[in-house]
Amino acid sequence: MADLRDVLDDAEVAPDVFALRPDYRALLIAVDGLIPGPGDADSEALLRQAESAAGKLLAGTAVDKLPHIAAWRDAYRAFGAKPQRTRNSLEALTRRTATGLPRVNRLTDVYNAVSVLHQVPLGGEDLAGYHGSPRLLRATGSEPFNTVADGTVVVEHPDPGEVVWCDDAGVTCRRWNWRQGRxxxxxxxTTTALFILDALAPLTDHALTAAADDLVGHLRRAAPDLQVTTRLFRDAAAERAVPRA
Known part of the structure; x- marks a missing residue:
């Protein structure tokens, strides 16, 4: 696997993605030295904290009216997706908190909980499965996406113009932050991973950084010697328009 800094130095966000949403920011966190394993007492406590926090948020507000979820619904409409049918990852998780967030493994449980707690879409990818560096772009429609449908492994293709994360081998996540590939x-x-935090206004830079710091802090509880490298992508032309407080 390539050096973490090399992976992020070669990462890209295409200009036509920023043209779609000039307020978009992507914070990439590449880590090595993770201690993998099943969920434990710490990850379970974090999931319960996230479920409780979401319950308070939703006490007087519909899920689709929460500010960052509403912003992502608008972003999905901008490239032709129907957010009521293909929900962004933050909305999908927040909706599940009423009956309980999924329990998968320690790493997945931690980043899902942080996503809900900080109300930011957050994805985790195993860098050992990557071919080249991550790129966010608008698809041509020919890119392969390895997934499962009805229990069967299949290869799908994104819609032309769809916003996708990909590497040299194909799509790693469809519709910006909807569904990750196998x-x-x-x-x-997993011992080496890439975490992607997606932000739109009204989420501030400060809130985005706080979510990243919280994620890394929880990962380091199980892996004190964790190596961490980060990179923030933003539209330089729209920099002054993004809230910083």
Whole structure:
């Protein structure tokens, strides 16, 4: 696997993605030295904290009216997706808190909980499954996406113009932050990973950084010697328009 800094130095966000949403920011966190394993007492406590926090948020507000979820619904409409049918990852998780967030493995459980707690879409990818560096772009429609449908492994293709994360081998996540592929999914054996935090206004830079710091802090509880490298992508032309407080 390439050096973490090399992976992020070669990462890209295409200009036509920023043209779609000039307020978009992507914070990439590449880590090595993770201690994998099943969920434990710490990850369970974090999931319960996230479920409780979501319950308070939703006490007087519909899920689709929460500010960052509403912003992502608008972003999905901008490239032709129907948010009521293909929900962004933050909305999908927040909706599940009423009956309980999924329990998958320690790494997945931690980043799902942080996503809900900080109300930011957050994805985790196993860097051992990557071919080259991550790129966010608008698809041509020919890119392969390895997934499962009705229990069967299949290869799908994104819609032309769809916003996708990909590497040299194909799509790693469809519709910006809707569905991740099988090839790079985190497992109980993952030791090196890429975490992607997606932000739109009204989420501030400060809130985005706080979510990243919280994620890394929880990962380091199980892996004190964790190596961490980060990179923030933003539209330089729209920099002054993004809230910083």
């Amino acid at each position: 090839r790079t999914q985190l497992t109980a054996d």
